[in-house]
Amino acid sequence: MSHPSDIWAKLEAHRQAQGDLRIEALLDETRARDYTTSADGLSFDWSKTTIDAEARALLLALAAPVAARRAAMFAGERINETEDRAVLHTALRDLDQSLILDGQDVMAEVRKTHDRMARFAEQLRDGRFRGQGGKITDVVNIGIGGSDLGPAMAVRALAPYHDGPRVHFVSNVDGADIADTLAVLDPETTLVIVASKTFTTIETMTNAETARRWMAHKVATPADQFAALSSAEGKTSEWGIDATRVFGFEDWVGGRYSVWGPIGLSLMIAIGPANFDAFLAGGAAMDRHFREAAPEDNLPVLLALTGIWHHQICGYATRAVLPYDNRLARLPAYLQQLEMESNGKGVAMDGTSLTRPSGPVVWGEPGTNGQHAFYQLIHQGTAIVPCEFILAARGHEADLAHHHRLLVANCLAQSEALMRGRDLDTARALMRAKGYEGAALDRQARHRVFPGNRPSTTLLIPELTPFTLGQIVALYEHRVFTEGVILGINSFDQWGVELGKELALKVEPLLEGQDMPGHDASTRHLAELVRDLRN
Numbered sequence: 001m002s003h004p005s006d007i008w009a010k011l012e013a014h015r016q017a018q019g020d021l022r023i024e025a026l027l028d029e030t031r032a033r034d035y036t037t038s039a040d041g042l043s044f045d046w047s048k049t050t051i052d053a054e055a056r057a058l059l060l061a062l063a064a065p066v067a068a069r070r071a072a073m074f075a076g077e078r079i080n081e082t083e084d085r086a087v088l089h090t091a092l093r094d095l096d097q098s099l100i101l102d103g104q105d106v107m108a109e110v111r112k113t114h115d116r117m118a119r120f121a122e123q124l125r126d127g128r129f130r131g132q133g134g135k136i137t138d139v140v141n142i143g144i145g146g147s148d149l150g151p152a153m154a155v156r157a158l159a160p161y162h163d164g165p166r167v168h169f170v171s172n173v174d175g176a177d178i179a180d181t182l183a184v185l186d187p188e189t190t191l192v193i194v195a196s197k198t199f200t201t202i203e204t205m206t207n208a209e210t211a212r213r214w215m216a217h218k219v220a221t222p223a224d225q226f227a228a229l230s231s232a233e234g235k236t237s238e239w240g241i242d243a244t245r246v247f248g249f250e251d252w253v254g255g256r257y258s259v260w261g262p263i264g265l266s267l268m269i270a271i272g273p274a275n276f277d278a279f280l281a282g283g284a285a286m287d288r289h290f291r292e293a294a295p296e297d298n299l300p301v302l303l304a305l306t307g308i309w310h311h312q313i314c315g316y317a318t319r320a321v322l323p324y325d326n327r328l329a330r331l332p333a334y335l336q337q338l339e340m341e342s343n344g345k346g347v348a349m350d351g352t353s354l355t356r357p358s359g360p361v362v363w364g365e366p367g368t369n370g371q372h373a374f375y376q377l378i379h380q381g382t383a384i385v386p387c388e389f390i391l392a393a394r395g396h397e398a399d400l401a402h403h404h405r406l407l408v409a410n411c412l413a414q415s416e417a418l419m420r421g422r423d424l425d426t427a428r429a430l431m432r433a434k435g436y437e438g439a440a441l442d443r444q445a446r447h448r449v450f451p452g453n454r455p456s457t458t459l460l461i462p463e464l465t466p467f468t469l470g471q472i473v474a475l476y477e478h479r480v481f482t483e484g485v486i487l488g489i490n491s492f493d494q495w496g497v498e499l500g501k502e503l504a505l506k507v508e509p510l511l512e513g514q515d516m517p518g519h520d521a522s523t524r525h526l527a528e529l530v531r532d533l534r535n
């Protein structure tokens with residue numbers, strides 16, 4: 001087997017040799033089939049890229065170290081080396097397995113917590129658990145980052161399955177977030193969930209205090225209408241939440257990987273335990289596929305390799321995630337944390353500087369909305385943005401089938417337009433037909449040229465259900481893991497978020513006019529301007 005640095009060098013040389021290879025020159029019926037990989041009802045089409053047979057073989061060679069690291073992860077080895085932790089969020093979605101960690105079978109506790117969550121969710125949904133004013137009508141999940149984005153994304157995605165109380169999310173320390181949310185709620189029929197792995201995050205704890213004060217205006221014992229989701233069970237009881245409504249999890253579940261366990265309680269309340277279990281089953285099906293499929297048929301591996309080709313080899317700085325499903329509106333934000341907090345690193349696992357770029361900037365919005373906004377840039381701008389389309393073959397609105405047909409047509413048309421573009425001759429012919437000639441014809445035509453050859457992939461699912469959503473989320477988790485292994489990154493720590501948190505604590509007194517040493521001139525000046533504007 002070649003040394004990884006030889007493979008990288010060969011990939012770079014191959015890309016150079018490709019020159020301005022057109023994707024269309026590669027594409028035929030065979031490629032359309034061969035570069036569409038399917039598993040458990042999901043299909044990933046990566047034919048509209050410049051990955052040719054040689055690039056594909058080299059990329060697959062790059063993935064050689066993934067198998068051993070994957071086995072280590074599932075076996076509970078401490079692969080999160082900078083925090084000395086195992087990485088076992090996968091255990092939360094395969095409850096029947098037995099898993100021995102440090103000599104202990106950890107699954108008994110995982111199952112117990114899952115069953116307690118299910119009982120609590122059912123009691124809340126059928127009215128056995130009541131607020132001071134009767135049946136709970138609204139649930140507010142207060143959390144941030146991984147304690148917000150996962151359930152917020154999934155609750156929105158699975159709206160057709162909602163049959164429980166309304167669920168709301170508050171994350172930002174900006175008082176506007178909680179004020180707007182609570183303004184329309186009745187404290188007497190609201191349950192507040194404080195979701196924080198550490199139970200120290202300043203945004204969450206500030207919002208939780210505000211919610212408790214709001215509740216106390218009308219409710220005699222506000223703590224009775226609070227629940228907590230956390231790894232820090234001591235802190236939850238200090239805060240006054242009864243242990244019967246505290247749902248704990250272990251430190252081997254990372255924040256951005258935590259929607260599968262207690263952090264998913266708001267989702268479970270919204271869609272019910274059976275649908276929540278279908279979401280877990282989708283994740284577990286993807287785990288099995290990831291562990292068992294050969295690299296060339298392995299969806300997470302292929303998504304990772306496509307990403308590496310575009311970012312590390314072709315040098316495209318960003319990747320757009322474009323769900324053609326309005327209910328996946330929060331998926332890009334969810335993936336921003338999953339991908340950028342996991343692989344946005346500057347050093348390798350061994351502490352040496354990375355010699356290649358880490359993960360790309362990930363961004364996006366649902367289609368077709370994006371088409372009327374930023375697609376201008378992805379079609380004609382100077383930066384090439386690989387696009388990742390996500391599409392469901394069926395919509396939920398049977399009586400609005402024509403909407404869905406238009407949605408699908410737009411999605412397929414966009415990837416075709418990005419690849420094919422429109423050349424100058426075609427643009428000139430169009431403008432000539434409109435009556436232009438001479439210099440004006442030329443000028444007008446040039447604005448209507450599309451360079452084309454812009455890469456995209458399409459992930460096709462049958463329908464957005466709890467099961468398929470579980471598959472999608474686990475697919476992206478394993479993609480991030482695979483990229484991390486290939487780049488030598490620890491995808492499970494997030495030291496880069498710490499410095500800003502520390503400094504925020506030191507900046508706050510400046511805003512109150514205290515002379516804090518150590519701040520730079522610009523920061524002191526900005527604080528002074530804020531103080532002046534406030535007065």
Ligand SMILES: O=P(O)(O)OC[C@H]1O[C@](O)(CO)[C@@H](O)[C@@H]1O
Nearest residue numbers: 145146147196197198201255497
């Ligand atoms: O669940 P917690 O401990 O409140 O943390 C929230 C989020 O904050 C982070 O630690 C980053 O600041 C994320 O990794 C995490 O998901």
